[in-house]
Amino acid sequence: MSRIYLNDQDMPKSWYNIAADLPFALDPYINPATMKPCAPSDMEAIFPPALIEQEMSSEREIAIPEPVRELLATWRPSPLIRAHALEKALGTPAKIYYKYEGTSPAGSHKVNTAIPQVYYNKLAGIKKLTTETGAGQWGSSVSYAAKQFGLGCTVYMVKTSFTQKPFRRSFMRLFGANVIASPSDTTAAGREELRKNPDTPGTLGCAISEAVEVAMQNKDTNYALGSVLNHVLLHQTVIGLEAKKQMELIGEYPDIVIACAGGGSNFGGLAFPFLRDKINGREVRAIAVEPSNCPTLTKGTYAFDYGDTAKLTPIMKMYTLGKDFTPPAVHAGGLRYHGMAPLVSAVVNHGLAEAESVHQQEIFQYGVTFAHTEGIVPAPESCHAIAAACKKALECKESGEAKTILFNLSGHGFFDFAAYDSFVDGKVYDPEYAEAAAAASIAQLPKVEL
Numbered sequence: 001m002s003r004i005y006l007n008d009q010d011m012p013k014s015w016y017n018i019a020a021d022l023p024f025a026l027d028p029y030i031n032p033a034t035m036k037p038c039a040p041s042d043m044e045a046i047f048p049p050a051l052i053e054q055e056m057s058s059e060r061e062i063a064i065p066e067p068v069r070e071l072l073a074t075w076r077p078s079p080l081i082r083a084h085a086l087e088k089a090l091g092t093p094a095k096i097y098y099k100y101e102g103t104s105p106a107g108s109h110k111v112n113t114a115i116p117q118v119y120y121n122k123l124a125g126i127k128k129l130t131t132e133t134g135a136g137q138w139g140s141s142v143s144y145a146a147k148q149f150g151l152g153c154t155v156y157m158v159k160t161s162f163t164q165k166p167f168r169r170s171f172m173r174l175f176g177a178n179v180i181a182s183p184s185d186t187t188a189a190g191r192e193e194l195r196k197n198p199d200t201p202g203t204l205g206c207a208i209s210e211a212v213e214v215a216m217q218n219k220d221t222n223y224a225l226g227s228v229l230n231h232v233l234l235h236q237t238v239i240g241l242e243a244k245k246q247m248e249l250i251g252e253y254p255d256i257v258i259a260c261a262g263g264g265s266n267f268g269g270l271a272f273p274f275l276r277d278k279i280n281g282r283e284v285r286a287i288a289v290e291p292s293n294c295p296t297l298t299k300g301t302y303a304f305d306y307g308d309t310a311k312l313t314p315i316m317k318m319y320t321l322g323k324d325f326t327p328p329a330v331h332a333g334g335l336r337y338h339g340m341a342p343l344v345s346a347v348v349n350h351g352l353a354e355a356e357s358v359h360q361q362e363i364f365q366y367g368v369t370f371a372h373t374e375g376i377v378p379a380p381e382s383c384h385a386i387a388a389a390c391k392k393a394l395e396c397k398e399s400g401e402a403k404t405i406l407f408n409l410s411g412h413g414f415f416d417f418a419a420y421d422s423f424v425d426g427k428v429y430d431p432e433y434a435e436a437a438a439a440a441s442i443a444q445l446p447k448v449e450l
């Protein structure tokens with residue numbers, strides 16, 4: 001049997017909050033205006049009360065509201081699949097399982113948090129949401145969720161994706177969103193970036209600034225973030241909670257859990273329910289995989305930094321390459337972020353999880369092998385997890401160990417054929433990590449005294 005499905009009633013009823021179980025204290029967020037720890041009220045201009053409460057919560061289980069569960073049930077529980085054909089192609093004794101999040105309406109895990117975020121904003125009387133999008137996945141997810149609850153939606157889309165991925169833009173427009181290429185001249189943050197850097201391909205850091213600025217200036221408008229923050233990772237734990245149940249059903253437990261990491265939400269979502277077991281003494285490895293040209297966890301600094309270029313978001317303790325670092329315009333747009341979720345940064349820093357990086361050519365090689373064997377064209381972001389899982393499986397071939405590997409297939413790649421065309425045409429290259437640029441950016445980190 002290769003597919004393990006759960007019944008609708010087995011969909012999780014609560015999210016899992018790892019903050020309740022961490023054997024260390026988390027650093028507070030810092031208000032960029034006062035340089036003092038953030039009070040919940042500091043975030044009220046852009047987030048609804050329920051999400052601020054979740055952001056700061058230390059409750060272990062947080063109930064998923066019924067209207068949210070109903071919408072999640074449009075495609076959840078998502079399948080867990082044993083990659084028999086991939087195992088055979090690799091000739092590995094390892095067992096490879098993947099959780100497939102590409103069956104969601106927008107084709108990735110991001111809808112798991114877009115739905116509750118829009119729901120809590122609607123409850124708070126908010127009429128419009130602004131947001132940023134890198135590869136277009138998050139913008140598509142918010143556009144879809146906003147349509148379900150009747151809210152308006154404006155998406156600042158990183159310029160390089162705006163031009164590379166016209167069909168992502170079409171998806172958002174179909175669901176009623178207003179899509180603007182970032183940096184744009186519609187905000188002060190965008191105009192400033194264009195003045196300093198007229199030919200920039202755009203960055204997530206700048207698109208976030210533009211979206212936050214608009215939300216701060218309009219009372220009926222809030223901002224939604226697709227990754228990084230605690231409440232986003234919380235919502236994504238449906239992935240790991242379901243996967244654990246599915247593996248239990250077939251008497252399995254992973255030795256290694258793997259996910260790609262841009263802002264850290266699908267990694268946290270899959271890994272945190274397993275790290276709960278690890279904190280309680282069970283042996284399991286969790287590995288976050290990032291692009292070698294944007295190596296936040298493997299080469300960045302663990303320090304306080306801004307989440308965006310215009311310094312509007314709270315300052316967070318995280319692994320960072322500095323907010324002014326412009327990652328090269330690679331195909332995995334969803335992984336082009338200078339920072340990493342504070343929760344993921346903390347578990348890596350404390351040795352509960354590990355990080356690895358892979359090159360762009362390598363991710364496409366393994367991604368194509370996966371498509372040929374498993375019949376699913378993966379998103380370039382997800383190919384990072386596939387590459388790491390395959391490499392672990394090949395190590396098992398060397399050592400003869402039959403390990404059980406679980407990875408998250410965070411999304412499908414049906415909007416990424418321009419990237420696959422360039423791979424097939426031999427035009428995918430491996431941009432160097434711009435170490436000097438990152439060092440210059442890291443030198444600008446804010447000084448925070450607690």
Ligand SMILES: *Cc1c(COP(=O)(O)O)cnc(C)c1O
Pocket residue numbers: 108109110135137138226227228260261262263264265266267334335379381382410411412
């Ligand atoms: C956005 C995205 C990612 C990266 O975001 P995380 O917050 O690190 O999960 C990974 N895969 C896909 C398909 C995405 O859309």
